[in-house]
Amino acid sequence: IAGITQAPTSQILAAGRRMTLRCTQDMRHNAMYWYRQDLGLGLRLIHYSNTAGTTGKGEVPDGYSVSRANTDDFPLTLASAVPSQTSVYFCASSETGGGNQPQHFGDGTRLSIL
């Protein structure tokens, strides 16, 4: 089934550890996004990529990095995890980076930093 695959589904991580969340899409979408979702808050954009080879910072980029080596993959890395990064992380994609294109979401990664 076409869509977005995120891995892992959930993870418990010690503070200070490095962690990469994986995201792969098979819809050949140009734009991809990483959000975090916290209770009582709206989805907040961490980083985005409008096309392979380019990335940009969203609303809450500090402590996170991304890369977009090809169209399909958009990994998110926490270089040194802190408890405030405990959240549900969603990867999303859209055909293009703006306009009326809806974003399609993966099932999320539930990350707990202890």
Add this chain to the structure above:
Amino acid sequence: GQNIDQPTEMTATEGAIVQINCTYQTSGFNGLFWYQQHAGEAPTFLSYNVLDGLEEKGRFSSFLSRSKGYSYLLLKELQMKDSASYLCAVMDSNYQLIWGAGTKLIIKP
């Protein structure tokens, strides 16, 4: 700053109609989206409005007034499976989505 306001929670009865409101203040406007999110699942796209007026799609309709910074999602003939959170999101002048915190809709038999 940018702001999207939605009620935190609403309750409705199976078979009835419910209207979920969304007001926004953003830097620019390039469209408004509604998404549905069941507990523990990913958001899924429901509707898109960029011009004033009503867009109807089956049991769901979405309305936009750009001059008032206001939208609503109307759900008719409510079913138990409609119990979910409904997220309002506005695309700003940088073509980034600004999201509301969502409205949790509880459907009672």
